[in-house]
Amino acid sequence: MKWIDAGLAVALSDGQALSISAGRRMIAVARSGDEYFAIEDICTHDGAELTGGAIEGTEIICPRHGARFCLRTGEALSPPAYEPVRVFATKIEDGHLWVHAD
Numbered sequence: 001m002k003w004i005d006a007g008l009a010v011a012l013s014d015g016q017a018l019s020i021s022a023g024r025r026m027i028a029v030a031r032s033g034d035e036y037f038a039i040e041d042i043c044t045h046d047g048a049e050l051t052g053g054a055i056e057g058t059e060i061i062c063p064r065h066g067a068r069f070c071l072r073t074g075e076a077l078s079p080p081a082y083e084p085v086r087v088f089a090t091k092i093e094d095g096h097l098w099v100h101a102d
Contacts, residue, residue: 002101006090009036009097017060019051022101027088029099030055030071036090037071038099044076044083 006012006020006029017030019041028041028051035058041049043062053063058071067081074084089100 003091003098004101006038006097006099008095009092010095012036012097015055017051017053017055019049020099022099025101027099027101028060029090029097030060032058032071036092036097038088038090038101039069039071039074040086040088042085043067043069043081044085045081050085 004022012031014031017028019026019028026041027038030037032055041051043050045067048064050060050062053061059068060071061068065080068077069085074087076082076084091098
């Protein structure tokens, strides 16, 4: 497992998500208030990217069909998605946001 530098933490605005590459996997990095989250950037309903979807509190909403996922646990919170997405640890170090990916 390794830590990936996702860039300056202050560059990610509240309510914003962006996608970073972790090998063959894409990870959605999101900010809600003072919290930073990292989840697999794929809707388990149809494989669409979750980045670009709205963030409401600690939930991200798939921009295609409206499925909601918990940014803390990856749990699918509403249809049409029923399977969770993977979550990754984050940390802020020297002003950078780091994601623990394997």
